[in-house]
Amino acid sequence: MPIHEKSLIRPENLSTHDNLTIDGVDVSGDWSTFIKARVVQDYNEDLQDEIAALPGGENIHRCWQCGSCTNACTVNALNPDFNPRLWIYLIRMGFEAELVRDKDIIWQCVSCNKCTSACPRDVVPEGVMKATAHWLELKGYTPKTPSTEFDEIFSNQVIHTGKIEDGAVLLGFFRRTGQSPFQDWVIQMGKQLAMGLPIRMLMRMGLATLFHPRTRGWDRARAAIEEYVEEQEAAHRKALGLGGSSHDPHAPRQAQPIPQAAE
Amino acid sequence: MTKEVLVVGGGPAGLAASHALSSAGIPVTLVEKTDILGGAPIHSGYAKLVPSGEWAKDAIGGMVKRVEDDPGIKTIKNATVASFDGSPGDFTAKLSNGQEVKAAATILCTGFTHFDSINKPEWGFGLFPDVVTTSQVEQMISSGKGVRRPSNGEKPKRVAILLCVGSRDRQIGREWCSKVCCTVSANMAMEIREELPDCHVYIYYMDIRTFGLYEEFYWNSQEEHKVKYIKARIAEVTSDGDKVIVKGEDTLVKRPITIPFDMVVHAIGMDPNVDNFVLSKTFDVDLHHWGFLKRQNAYGVAGATSRPGVFVAGAAIGPETIDDSIAQGQSAAMSVVGMLHAGATQTAAE
Numbered sequence: 001m002p003i004h005e006k007s008l009i010r011p012e013n014l015s016t017h018d019n020l021t022i023d024g025v026d027v028s029g030d031w032s033t034f035i036k037a038r039v040v041q042d043y044n045e046d047l048q049d050e051i052a053a054l055p056g057g058e059n060i061h062r063c064w065q066c067g068s069c070t071n072a073c074t075v076n077a078l079n080p081d082f083n084p085r086l087w088i089y090l091i092r093m094g095f096e097a098e099l100v101r102d103k104d105i106i107w108q109c110v111s112c113n114k115c116t117s118a119c120p121r122d123v124v125p126e127g128v129m130k131a132t133a134h135w136l137e138l139k140g141y142t143p144k145t146p147s148t149e150f151d152e153i154f155s156n157q158v159i160h161t162g163k164i165e166d167g168a169v170l171l172g173f174f175r176r177t178g179q180s181p182f183q184d185w186v187i188q189m190g191k192q193l194a195m196g197l198p199i200r201m202l203m204r205m206g207l208a209t210l211f212h213p214r215t216r217g218w219d220r221a222r223a224a225i226e227e228y229v230e231e232q233e234a235a236h237r238k239a240l241g242l243g244g245s246s247h248d249p250h251a252p253r254q255a256q257p258i259p260q261a262a263e
Numbered sequence: 264m265t266k267e268v269l270v271v272g273g274g275p276a277g278l279a280a281s282h283a284l285s286s287a288g289i290p291v292t293l294v295e296k297t298d299i300l301g302g303a304p305i306h307s308g309y310a311k312l313v314p315s316g317e318w319a320k321d322a323i324g325g326m327v328k329r330v331e332d333d334p335g336i337k338t339i340k341n342a343t344v345a346s347f348d349g350s351p352g353d354f355t356a357k358l359s360n361g362q363e364v365k366a367a368a369t370i371l372c373t374g375f376t377h378f379d380s381i382n383k384p385e386w387g388f389g390l391f392p393d394v395v396t397t398s399q400v401e402q403m404i405s406s407g408k409g410v411r412r413p414s415n416g417e418k419p420k421r422v423a424i425l426l427c428v429g430s431r432d433r434q435i436g437r438e439w440c441s442k443v444c445c446t447v448s449a450n451m452a453m454e455i456r457e458e459l460p461d462c463h464v465y466i467y468y469m470d471i472r473t474f475g476l477y478e479e480f481y482w483n484s485q486e487e488h489k490v491k492y493i494k495a496r497i498a499e500v501t502s503d504g505d506k507v508i509v510k511g512e513d514t515l516v517k518r519p520i521t522i523p524f525d526m527v528v529h530a531i532g533m534d535p536n537v538d539n540f541v542l543s544k545t546f547d548v549d550l551h552h553w554g555f556l557k558r559q560n561a562y563g564v565a566g567a568t569s570r571p572g573v574f575v576a577g578a579a580i581g582p583e584t585i586d587d588s589i590a591q592g593q594s595a596a597m598s599v600v601g602m603l604h605a606g607a608t609q610t611a612a613e
Contacts, residue, residue, distance in 0.1 A: 008517060040513065040520045045421075045463050048489075061489045065515055089515050098516065120487075239340060 009035055046241070051091050053239030054134050056127025069115035069125035077107050078176045082108060084115060084125045087132060099132075103141050107133040138240055149176045159225050162215030165208050201204030267292060268599055269356055269366035271344055271542075274302020277372030277559045277584050278326040279524065279592030285335035287600050292364045293330065293338045300327040300338065300507025302374055303578075304585060310404035312585060313443070313450050314477065319405065323386075323585075339364075343538075347546050350608050351572030367606070368599045371556060372592060373542055375533040376439070376576040378429025386425060386529060387500030393507050394500060394527045397444065400451055410455050410462075412525055414505075418459050419525035423509050424448045425497050426468045430532035430582075437496055439553055441532030442582040445472045448530045449480040452490040465491045465524075467511065516529075533582040546573050555581045566595030574598055 013036040020032045051057040063085075070085040075240050082105055099106075109129035116126045127163040136142040144152075152171040158164060174181045193202075207213075215221075237243070270281045273295035281291045286455045299305060301323045304312065308321035310374040330336050342358045347369070349355050356364040380388035380396055387394040388531060403410050412419050424476045426448060430441040445468070452464040466484075471492065473481040484490040497511040506523035535554035536542070548570040549557040556579045559567040566574040576595040577588035 038518055040516075040518050040522070042522060043463075062486050064485065064492065065494070086516065093493065095518075096518075097517065098518075103372070121482075222346075 005044050010038065015037055017229075040095060042094075047094040047096055047099075048092050049137055050240050051128065051131050054138075055237055056124065056129075056134075057131030058127070059121075059123045060088060060091060060128050062091060062121040063123045064121060065089055066120060068118040068120060069123070072114040072118035074110055074112045074114060079105065079108070081105055084109075084129060088125065088128055088224055091128075091132065100136070100141050103136050106136060107124035107142065107145055109133070134236075135240065137234065137240060144179050146173075151174060159229070160220055161212060162218035162221065164214060165212065167205060168212075175210065265365045265367050266290065266602075266603060267364070267366050269294065269344075269364050269369040270372060271355070271369060271395050272296075272302070272372035272373060272374055272576065272579070273300035273327075273340075273589070274374045274572055275304065275323060275326065276328050276374070276579070276588040276592035276595075277302070277370070278323075279589040280370045280576055280596045281330050281336050281595035282326070282333065282370055283593045284599060285333050288335070289594070289600065289603065291336045292366065293309055293336055293340050294344060294358060294364070295338065295340045296343045298320055300330065300340075303377070304491070307377065307398045308400075308402040308405045310454065313480065314586075315444050326589075339610075347573075351602065353574060358398060365562055367603055368574065369546070369569070370566065370574045370576055370592070370595045370599065371542065371548070372575075372577050372578055372588075373536050373538065374597075375535065375555075375582065376537045378441075378531040378534050380428055380529045380531055383432075383529075385499045386428065386497060386524045387502070387507060387527065388529055391500070391502045391507050393419075393502075393525060394529070396428075396529045396531045397447060397451060398531065400455075400528055404451075404454055404458075410526075414432075417525075419462055420528045421463045421509075421524050422452075422455055422465070422528060423522075423524045424452060424464065424466045424530055425509075426471075426530045427465060427496075428529035428531050429534065429543070431469065435554075437532060437534065439532075439582060442474075443584055444471070444530040444532060446477040446558060448481050449473060449477075449484040449490070450466050451528070453480075455490045456488040456490065460506065462525075463491070464488075465497050465522075466492055467493050467497055467509070469494070469496055480583045493520075502504075521568065530607045536579060539579075543599070546570065548573055548575070551581070553581075555579065564598050564601075566591060566598050572602070 015034045016030065017028065017032040019028050021027065048060060052060055065085060067085045070083050073082065073084060073125060075082040087099060087102065087106060104206070108128065109126065111126055113126045116124050120124055135147065136155065137144055150173050154164070154169055157169060171181055268284050268289055268291050270277050270291055273293055277293060278300065281293045284291045288417055304319040304323045306337045311317065312322055313320050315322060331338065339362065342360045342362065344356050345356045345359050347354060348363040354366045354369060356366060359366065368503045377398055380386065388396065395411050395413065400410060410419065411417065419456065422574050426444060429435065429437050430439060432443065446601065448466055452466060455462055471481055485492065494514045499510050501508045501510065506525065507527045509522050509524055509527060511520055512518065522582055539550060539554055539556060542556065547570050551557040556575045557569060558575060558580050559569060566576050568575050574595040576591035
């Protein structure tokens with residue numbers, strides 16, 4: 001039995017029994033097909049404020065759903081399910097369960113900012129996408145993306161020493177993302193470096209690996225930066241109703257169950 | 264030929280027309296069916312007007328005072344026009360109180376009637392106390408009592424405003440857009456958010472028609488006051504005994520919604536004045552097919568009706584803003600001045 005507009009029905013809401021007899025009538029298979037109603041039963045009024053509390057999400061309340069962002073979107077051209085207009089709406093109205101369904105594509109935003117140029121209300125949709133991806137991570141709906149891991153290692157090192165030691169960044173990134181440090185391209189790079197016999201550079205790299213040089217007088221700068229970062233992170237966690245601190249970047253993130261849409 | 268002019272109706276258009284004529288030295292008789300002047304903004308207890316932000320009792324009150332203090336304007340309250348005979352320059356109106364008024368011309372400023380939400384029973388008005396109209400919320404604000412749930416007097420935490428109640432609806436024979444409700448609702452939502460910052464306000468719309476400069480109200484309501492707009496035509500309003508429950512489809516996500524609210528506000532539209540059939544007969548003027556008083560033309564003599572010497576202005580012609588009603592009252596007055604002047608020139612030539 002054909003179901004019209006089947007694309008509008010989520011598979012989990014289709015109910016069919018292979019063997020079912022009601023009052024002696026065999027209604028097995030398609031005869032017993034039911035579609036469970038998908039009804040939104042309430043608005044989560046905190047969701048918009050949560051996104052607005054994260055960097056980039058500040059102007060989300062301005063959106064009037066014209067769709068310029070989605071029309072302008074680079075990623076939407078490749079993946080029609082990537083729809084910033086819809087996500088902004090889901091956030092504004094507090095349809096959290098609906099939003100979380102798309103958790104695996106929201107982060108795909110490439111930050112080309114064509115939406116930001118197109119938006120007539122200056123919502124800055126690119127910022128909203130960034131804030132939303134951040135929100136999904138903070139809430140534990142998605143693991144940290146490799147780029148977030150990289151950013152953290154990189155900025156932690158800068159904050160700590162005032163300098164960047166590329167080798168340490170790279171090794172830390174491989175460790176945290178579970179990759180082998182002996183990747184083909186690393187070996188190739190090492191070989192080529194060795195062929196040029198850059199003795200001074202190798203010596204400096206070796207010393208840097210051993211002694212972790214710091215920018216002179218960095219302590220005060222570090223304290224100020226750390227204080228600011230802590231303040232910001234605490235503010236974000238508070239806005240999202242999350243307890244504790246995210247101070248330890250290695251702390252295991254608790255996976256959060258995905259809320260179910262009201263049936 | 265008499266020089267006196269009869270103005271019917273003491274709302275914004277009638278007050279403006281009376282004042283304009285009197286300013287031009289033409290004696291005016293203003294007939295008002297109720298016992299107070301001011302029209303809908305005063306009778307319905309409007310709060311702050313759009314776009315000026317002035318309180319209705321101050322803004323329209325000033326117009327009323329200007330007319331009442333004018334010795335050139337004779338106001339007759341608690342009276343309607345029972346019959347209207349004669350020809351331009353020489354009309355005789357008999358009033359319901361037995362008085363007789365001679366007039367060279369008349370301007371009908373008979374306004375509109377608010378849509379009665381009882382005629383849209385699926386939206387709960389009259390069934391649930393927390394379903395109210397924009398007029399009622401205006402009164403809550405203008406009385407200084409504030410926006411409260413009628414059922415228990417508490418401050419609402421979540422309010423829905425339903426647009427197009429009694430407008431753009433073929434089911435109930437009202438196909439027109441009432442023109443002001445979008446802007447009025449955006450303004451009202453901001454007033455609610457100002458008084459009750461913890462109260463969330465949702466506006467359910469089909470289209471938003473905050474035309475011209477009124478767009479600012481739409482923008483500000485979203486950008487400064489975080490009012491939420493949902494594109495949905497509500498199917499029905501029910502109740503669980505405490506909350507009123509709004510059912511519809513959120514068309515932007517293609518999903519049915521069943522959302523509880525503390526209060527639901529109907530943004531009621533502007534109907535033709537219930538007296539229009541009587542007025543049409545009394546003054547022998549045509550009606551527009553939707554029941555408003557018909558304007559003869561858009562580009563010729565302003566405010567002309569199908570009967571020479573009888574003019575019309577304001578929301579009697581169709582849904583109208585207060586500003587434009589005032590402008591129309593004045594332009595109809597100008598048409599009358601022109602007519603009297605032409606008549607006087609003709610008389611002098613004979």
